[in-house]
Amino acid sequence: MADIKFEIKETTGVLSESAKGWKKELNLISWNDKEAKYDIRDWDSEHNKMGKGVTLSVEELRKLKEILNNMDL
Secondary structure (H helix, E strand, C coil), X not given: CCCCCEEEEEEEEEEEECCCCCEEEEEEEEECXXXXXEEEEXXXXXXXXXXXXXXXXXXXXXXXXXXXXXXXX
């Protein structure tokens, strides 16, 4: 399997932290030198290991924000 190159351009926020210290974060990340996108996933404390996540374009993030704002929580 090929190595995946990533660069965290901006850490937007931490959503939660597990007992083992892994944090679910919203970050702006460039994957394989491509345009940076917003990304939600778990990271170890050093940002060396990551869990599965979801990557969103700006437009997808706007739509998600709209959906969340319309939810009755």
